[in-house]
Amino acid sequence: MLCRRQAGCETAGVEPTPRLDASRPSNLRLVAFVLVVVGALAIGIGSVLTWVSAGFTQPQLAELTSVTKGLDTAEGKVALGCAAVALILVITSRLVSDTARAVLAGVMVIVGALATVVGSMFISSASTTYSPIDSESIIASLAAQLGHSPDEVRAALATVSDQLGPYTNVGAGPWIVVAGGVMVAVGGVLTVRWAARLSADRAAADEDGTDALEADGGRIDEVPDGPEPSLD
Numbered sequence: 419m420l421c422r423r424q425a426g427c428e429t430a431g432v433e434p435t436p437r438l439d440a441s442r443p444s445n446l447r448l449v450a451f452v453l454v455v456v457g458a459l460a461i462g463i464g465s466v467l468t469w470v471s472a473g474f475t476q477p478q479l480a481e482l483t484s485v486t487k488g489l490d491t492a493e494g495k496v497a498l499g500c501a502a503v504a505l506i507l508v509i510t511s512r513l514v515s516d517t518a519r520a521v522l523a524g525v526m527v528i529v530g531a532l533a534t535v536v537g538s539m540f541i542s543s544a545s546t547t548y549s550p551i552d553s554e555s556i557i558a559s560l561a562a563q564l565g566h567s568p569d570e571v572r573a574a575l576a577t578v579s580d581q582l583g584p585y586t587n588v589g590a591g592p593w594i595v596v597a598g599g600v601m602v603a604v605g606g607v608l609t610v611r612w613a614a615r616l617s618a619d620r621a622a623a624d625e626d627g628t629d630a631l632e633a634d635g636g637r638i639d640e641v642p643d644g645p646e647p648s649l650d
Contacts, residue, residue, distance in 0.1 A: 446615070450608035454508045454526060457601025461533050462501035464594030465494045469540065472550040475583030482560065484553040488591045493540045497595045500533040504602045511609065520613040526606030533599030537592040544592075550584045551575045 465488040473483035488494025504526060511522045550556050551572070560571045575582070 446608060446612045450523075450605045450612055451508060453601045453605030453608065454504055454530075457530060457598040457603075457605060458501045458504035458508070460598030460601065461497050461504070461595050462598075464537070464591045464598060465489060465498040465501065467591035467594065468589030469494060469591040470544045470548045470586060470588055472548050472553055472584070472586045473556070474550055475585060476581075479582060482550075482556045484548070484550060484555045486548060488595075491540070493536045494591070496536050497533050497599075500529050500536075500599070500602075504529050508605075516613050520610055523606045523609035523613060526609060527603050528606075530599045530602030530604070530606055534596050534603065535599075537595035537599060540592045541588050541596070544588050545586045548586050550586065551579050 467488060469486055469488045469491060471483055471485045473480070488497065507522050507526050507529070511519045511526075514522065554568075557568050557571050557575070560566075560575075561568045564571065566574075
């Protein structure tokens with residue numbers, strides 16, 4: 419029967435079994451974790467806030483304001499999904515191996531970038547997509563007050579829109595989503611760097627252990643074969 423010293427029993431280059439990493443975090447790991455968590459929470463909060471409001475500056479039409487929340491839009495629902503995925507990824511990344519952690523961190527970058535793009539595209543297109551002249555809620559209210567059909571009200575608004583002072587204001591929601599998306603993406607990049615650094619440190623530790631064993635002569639303690647133990 420052959421046995422090696424305990425220092426040489428670990429197989430070099432083989433990752434340890436994935437388990438919950440409860441060790442004290444390094445600065446890089448801590449910053450990455452905080453960025454992803456705070457960014458995901460920001461995306462989630464931003465997705466339920468007001469994304470756009472539209473109306474007219476004329477006093478007699480001031481009460482006719484259309485307010486759209488994030489979850490009333492497809493973009494807001496996508497943003498909320500990104501927030502949920504980011505939180506799941508940051509928790510799961512503490513339970514997997516170094517290689518899997520790097521992959522999950524890469525997905526975090528994609529999720530953060532997606533939230534940023536969704537929020538940015540909404541901001542850039544809100545002024546044309548959410549015009550008060552085309553707001554169904556405003557047109558329906560005016561049609562009920564004036565006793566005309568929605569099509570007649572829409573045509574009249576298009577004719578005198580300049581005199582009514584139409585406006586479209588982007589709310590805080592998409593801006594918060596953009597900021598949160600950037601934070602998640604940056605946190606994912608830092609997590610990739612941390613995972614790579616952790617793998618390099620473990621590889622160096624394995625190499626040092628192998629070198630130490632070789633320096634000690636690489637001896638293998640042999641236990642001579644003896645007679646089989648008696649069962650009596």
